[in-house]
Amino acid sequence: MTTWQEFEKILTAISPVDKVLIDALVQLVSKRWNLKVSQKELAKRSGMSLAQVTSLELLETMPTLKILSQYADGLGMKLELTVVPA
Structure with missing residues (x-):
């Protein structure tokens, strides 16, 4: 399995600004996993739909x-x- 750090090295088509946003998302998803919060629970807590969380x-x-x-x-x-x- 490729880690984010390994995959990140081969990214070339993503702007530096978008990369910052994706890096932040990666950190948040990792935190969600560590807290054992499901996508459904996160959707409820954040006011987002489950479809939004999944798509994101x-x-x-x-x-x-x-x-x-x-x-x-x-x-x-x-x-x-x-x-x-x-």
Whole structure:
């Protein structure tokens, strides 16, 4: 099985901004698994539909900050945006 870190090295068609959003999603999904929260439970907690959660985790749709924030909220977490020198 390929890890995210291995797969990440071969990505070339994803913009740096989209990569940041996907990285955040990967961290959130990992946290959901560690907390043993089902997709159905997360959907209920976050106010998202089960279809939205599933589609998001399969990357059928690109995550937005708003959606990632909802997802994080469903896990009792919050997103923090940091600005750093380029």
